Amino acid sequence: MSDDDRRKLQSHELHSARSTAAVIAALLVTAVCLYFMFEAAMKSLGQDVWIRSPGEWGTWLTGLPDSADPLVLAAGSLVVLALGLFFLLHGILPGRRARHAIPQERAIVVVDDGVLASTLARRARTQAGVTPEQVVVIVTRNHVSVQLRPTSGIGIDAAAVHAAVEDEIRTNHIEPAPAVKVHVAETGVVGQ
């Protein structure tokens, strides 16, 4: 595989394909099209239209805002605006998944941030000598936040925990390497 293909495949693994939004958009467009086809068919068969024929919809549209209740018009517009922004943002935002990459020669390796967090939490916990319940690790793309609650009466060396977590990130070759922030709570908990 060429480097280009590898990079492409890795970026596919790290970014959302926007399938869900695409399916929602397709269903919406299909529904609108089917509705207008239904009305047009009713009209051409000489039946009573359901709500309005396509032509009458045109007249209704040019007659706005007098042809509709202003409250209904505003509410409907808000819904359309919200849906529009939803689709637009899904179209233009990068859509990064909560994953990090690990460089590897043969394969493309991606790690969910949750897996990474549990690894870092284990390292922080063993370094600080506390139970799993006393550690919370949050991993985002560029930051790792380690929150520790010390056992009452026993201090925690925050610098040592910081170094240990950074070492764990380095030994796992996490890409891009996030910055580590360690926070030790003021109050302790009763140890086990």
Added chain:
Amino acid sequence: MNRTPRITNRVILTLLGLFMTALGLHGLLLAAVPSYAAGWRGLADRVGAAFTRLLEDTTLEGQRDSWLWIVVSVVMIVLVLLMVWWMAVQGQGKTGIFAREFREEGTRGIVELSSAVPEQTLKAALAGRPDLVTVSVTSWSVPRHDAGLRVKVQPRLGAAPYRIAEDIASLVVDMDAILGAAGPVVIHLATGARTRMSRAERVR
């Protein structure tokens, strides 16, 4: 590794998003700003009149309605079909055949490796590992390459990701030599319900 048309998704979503955002803003302005509404009425009257004239021009003699409506219906049908296609191609690309080769010499014929071969091989090799909760392997057809493998494993809480990745990759390299096909491989270390329910990895 699937063949979801990512660029198509982005382009259509952006266009539809822009259109609906504009439509929503237009409706809100109509409801809230009287001067904007007055401007719209002036424009709408002219456009409406032009459209009515167009409809009259396109009505054939003896017919009740313009043939433009037929064109509109055809466009709508095409649009619906396109949307169905768009939905159908999301996430496509899984394959049941890992490799296939036509043999000229000896016994002539086609040799086919089902995708179950690499899948079961990798699963069996990883089955005994204590630091993995689940392993799932799927094969994907990749244009211009041998079939790709997607190895999704759920490591136990606290397991070391790099070590797992290296071990799986070395298994894959061994398997390349045995099967004679070396397509792209994605190793995904994932979290899931099973990880949270199972006990944590002991320190090694």
